[in-house]
Amino acid sequence: MTKDVIALTTRMPDPWSVLAGLLSGGPDKLVGTSGDGAVVQLCDAQGRPLVSVEAPLLVAVEGEAERLLGASAPPVPYWWTEARATTGVAEAEQLAGTFATRLVSLLGGSAWPPDAVGSLAVVPSDGVSVAPAPAAAQPAVDVLTDKVAVVIQDRPVVAMTAWLSDAFRAAAEAGLGLQIVSPAGTTLSPAVRDVLGGWPSRWIVQDERDGYYDGLTGAVLRWQDGMFAPVVAPDAAEDAPVAAVFRDVADTGERQLGLTFRMVHPADDQLVLGGGLETVWRALTGNPPAGWGTAEPANLPWSPRQLTDLAHRRAPEPTWLVVVGGPSRPGLATVRITRTEAGVEEHVTVAFGYGSGEECPVDALPALAEALATRHHLQSMLVQLRKARRDIAVPPRFEGPGVPLAFVLGAEEVRTLPGDRARRTPLPATPVALGPKSRPALYYPLPGDPSDLSGWLDFERLMRHLKGA
Known part of the structure; x- marks a missing residue:
């Protein structure tokens, strides 16, 4: 390691x-x-x-x-x-x-x-052999093949450090997958999970019983053909084996409230970004975010103006940011800012953690959605509740998917739909109008029971209806 x-x-x-x-x-x-x-x-x-x-x-x-x-x-x-x-x-x-x-x-x-921490004395290192190029040419990459770049991380949380960000960038530019290998007991930052992408990129966890397995899917893995890949089941009709430790889970009562939303702002000199995310943070925690940065650790105190200046300097290239909350209420967001023909887009994914004895502030969601729709150019938002850790970290264990609590459609999107399609849906609950009556956004409540995944069927019906399918 x-x-x-x-x-x-x-x-x-x-x-x-x-x-x-x-x-x-x-x-x-x-x-x-x-x-x-x-x-x-x-x-x-x-x-x-x-x-x-x-x-x-x-x-x-x-x-x-x-x-x-x-x-x-x-x-x-x-x-x-x-x-x-x-x-x-x-x-x-x-x-x-x-x-x-x-x-x-x-x-x-x-x-x-x-x-x-050890001695201050000089370490004898004459004649030491080192990994040859090209692996040694990229400090964050430990093994390089024609298919993947492999990064070995021996730390409590695999975070989106500057090291790892460089490795992601280098792998993408070379057309390679990125595979992160870590020991048992390590967790993953949501910031890494959200950008890990699909095959052949993976988070690989070492296990005493099964050797290696995918920390997000549980698939048992082996090093084969220049990368970690699932073990082929002896009978093609059977599913690939899943690590036993991945299935060893228990409901602790902890929950995460997650929001994914998109805002499209007019591109002008007065634009200040980050206001929508701060509105979410204040509504759900009572405080603004604690800090932000372009990697983890988030090192800068929260400042929408500084965030905006950075995105402006980087334009037209996109800007990726991580935003964190204070220790009293775990929360983490990733923000992607892009300049498009429509304006300046902010795509935000944020989650807050709650213990077994804490209530998720779901009653605050309609007012929060209205604030985003009327003041921050909200285009759409999906709110989910899931059984997951309070500290937001992603464990190498099975965590069920979230269930939809609500979907919000911004005023401009409601206006562009023909007739009463946005207001008359196949769902039993009537959408709630937000903002001015002449140009409302719409809030669609959904069941939101984390023990019942049928809410996704309602969400799918709603999406098909809004798209006219």
Whole structure:
């Protein structure tokens, strides 16, 4: 397994402290850079990286180290510096640990994992063999074939870090799938699940009994033909085997309230993005989001203006963001902002977690939908309730699908449908008009019982009706 070591320091790692850490391999080790200088690498005699160090990130959002690492951190703001050791090289892991130890000793703070903290002495690494190119050319990729890029993650939560984001981008540009391998007990951030895509990309979990299995589907996997793929059932009429541990689940009473919505704003100089998501957060939690960023950890305090400025600078290229809440109410959203002929589109997926003794604020949904429809150019929204963990993390166990609580159609979409099609539906419940009577949006209530998936049949009937099928 590769080794990620993270230094959480109270002071910024300046060039001298970084240099002191890089000298953990001795003064004769080569130092190189990649990613336009954003990554510094400690290399062997052939110039192949032993340890890759990401540019330090200033984190001003509380709770991110606890959420992603299960570890305490210095008071915000603090500096998050990741060092990634090259695959399967014990000396490289020691170098990464010594690098983090030296940073913490100079700048104060702590390192993760705790057992990575070691001696400040130089690590003997002469004659160490390193993975050859091209795998070593991309610090986040451990194995590269003509079908997939494989990333090995040994951390409590597989998050959408800058490392992993680069790996996704590199794999997509090369026309490859991305396969993430992690040990048992690891969970997945929803931000990663939502962009993992389809075959052959997978989240692969190691298991003592079955070897490897897909953490999202449970399919038992084997390394074959240059990638992890499902084991073929002996009888073609049978389903592929599912890992026993994947099916070992129990209803804890925890729930997640999920919303997926799309807004289309007129493109003008006065536009400020993020207002719709903040409206959702305040309506369901009583507070605005805690922070946001272009990767995890989310490092910036919530600011719709700064978010808008970033999207404007990146246009016409799309912008992907992650938004998090405070520790008291777990919540995470991903936002994709694109410039289209219709205007500026925000596509948001957000979920909030609730314990077995907590009530989901479903009564707030109609008023929330009206605020989005009248003030934030809502096009459509689907609200779901599902049996899932309060902390939002995705476990390598079966989690049933959500069930639809409500669907909302924006005022412009209602207006464009012919006749009374939007108002007269085959569902038993009458849609609720939102906003001005002359130009209303419509709220369609659905059963929303997480133990009964028949609500999806009602949702399908509604969609077919609205599309005129």
